[in-house]
Amino acid sequence: MRILVTGGAGFIGSHFVRSVLQGERDGISDASVTVLDKLTYSGNRANLDPVASHPGLTFVEGDICDEALVDELVPGHDAIVHFAAESHVDRSIAGAKPFVVTNVLGTQTLLDAAVRHRTGRFLHVSTDEVYGSIESGSWSEDWPLAPNSPYSASKASSDLLALAYSRTHHLDVVVTRCSNNYGPYQFPEKVIPLFVTNLIDGRNVPLYGDGGNIRDWLHVDDHCHGIALALTRGRAGEVYNIGGGTELTNKELTGLLLDACGVGWERVDYVEDRKAHDRRYSVDITKISKELGYQPRVPFETGLADTVRWYVENRSWWEPLREKAGL
Numbered sequence: 001m002r003i004l005v006t007g008g009a010g011f012i013g014s015h016f017v018r019s020v021l022q023g024e025r026d027g028i029s030d031a032s033v034t035v036l037d038k039l040t041y042s043g044n045r046a047n048l049d050p051v052a053s054h055p056g057l058t059f060v061e062g063d064i065c066d067e068a069l070v071d072e073l074v075p076g077h078d079a080i081v082h083f084a085a086e087s088h089v090d091r092s093i094a095g096a097k098p099f100v101v102t103n104v105l106g107t108q109t110l111l112d113a114a115v116r117h118r119t120g121r122f123l124h125v126s127t128d129e130v131y132g133s134i135e136s137g138s139w140s141e142d143w144p145l146a147p148n149s150p151y152s153a154s155k156a157s158s159d160l161l162a163l164a165y166s167r168t169h170h171l172d173v174v175v176t177r178c179s180n181n182y183g184p185y186q187f188p189e190k191v192i193p194l195f196v197t198n199l200i201d202g203r204n205v206p207l208y209g210d211g212g213n214i215r216d217w218l219h220v221d222d223h224c225h226g227i228a229l230a231l232t233r234g235r236a237g238e239v240y241n242i243g244g245g246t247e248l249t250n251k252e253l254t255g256l257l258l259d260a261c262g263v264g265w266e267r268v269d270y271v272e273d274r275k276a277h278d279r280r281y282s283v284d285i286t287k288i289s290k291e292l293g294y295q296p297r298v299p300f301e302t303g304l305a306d307t308v309r310w311y312v313e314n315r316s317w318w319e320p321l322r323e324k325a326g327l
């Protein structure tokens with residue numbers, strides 16, 4: 001299988017590429033991968049170092065909005081796995097334009113090229129944030145979309161565009177909507193690596209509002225497992241939720257991170273809440289479990305402990321990124 005992976009130098013995309021090339025993804029063997037990545041602030045070639053010399057890897061630095069480049073790259077691939085996006089909610093509140101450009105126009109550019117060149121499968125990586133916020137119960141895939149941040153609104157737009165191309169142009173589209181990912185190589189602006197690297201550096205951590213916002217945590221390897229199942233066996237035109245099965249308030253998560261780093265609550269600063277901060281996310285994973293046999297495999301305690309250890313042992317990876325991003 002020849003796969004074009006957009007955003008393959010980012011956190012989740014690079015995990016997917018490393019695991020595909022290292023033969024760790026069920027149903028995908030002898031694959032070659034072309035990574036198309038603009039190397040924005042969150043994209044990092046070093047994330048692909050473990051497979052840099054793999055003969056199946058081609059890296060192209062470029063923008064998914066570049067129609068000519070995309071048109072040149074798409075032919076010759078059996079599938080596109082589309083991770084590339086602006087992905088940080090706080091940045092989208094400060095300025096939404098790059099989110100609309102990359103997430104909406106970039107996705108449309110890729111979809112058009114996939115239609116022109118009759119690409120086999122287009123797997124669009126979406127997010128559970130497109131559903132909005134839910135007080136109780138969990139979202140199934142047919143839940144109405146009600147995004148609240150510019151980030152999630154741009155992801156909802158691209159998610160709907162992908163599904164519209166499936167109906168209008170009969171493009172073989174599958175959309176996945178996952179919960180909050182964690183694991184190694186995550187850019188240190190996101191909550192788990194931000195808190196861990198702050199604590200390692202002797203700084204305090206900023207906890208939004210009352211800390212009562214609830215997130216479902218999904219290990220990045222479980223996410224990539226779900227993506228591989230949806231890519232190889234998902235039904236065309238369908239949406240699959242992917243979750244991790246561990247719901248925690250941000251305060252509970254903070255407590256676990258403080259414990260893991262051996263420090264106390266005096267290291268927590270309560271800060272003003274994020275605007276329109278979604279209270280709770282919760283995905284129902286019945287569909288992907290029943291149809292494709294997906295179950296999260298990484299126990300949260302083990303995944304979190306391994307992740308904290310990875311940041312402790314890989315200061316040389318995150319320190320320059322933090323400095324460059326002014327964190």
Ligand SMILES: NC(=O)c1ccc[n+]([C@@H]2O[C@H](COP(=O)([O-])OP(=O)(O)OC[C@H]3O[C@@H](n4cnc5c(N)ncnc54)[C@H](O)[C@@H]3O)[C@@H](O)[C@H]2O)c1
Pocket residue numbers: 006007008009010011012013036037038039040041042043044062063064065082083084085086087102106125126127128155178179180181182187
């Ligand atoms: N991280 C999460 O918890 C999470 C949860 C749900 C969904 N997602 C989705 O998963 C995908 C990957 O997220 P991530 O956490 O790995 O993000 P990330 O920010 O770590 O990686 C994004 C990658 O896309 C690249 N990129 C950005 N704009 C580009 C452009 N115009 N052209 C080409 N490349 C570009 C960046 O350089 C980077 O390598 C995104 O679509 C995101 O919306 C992430």
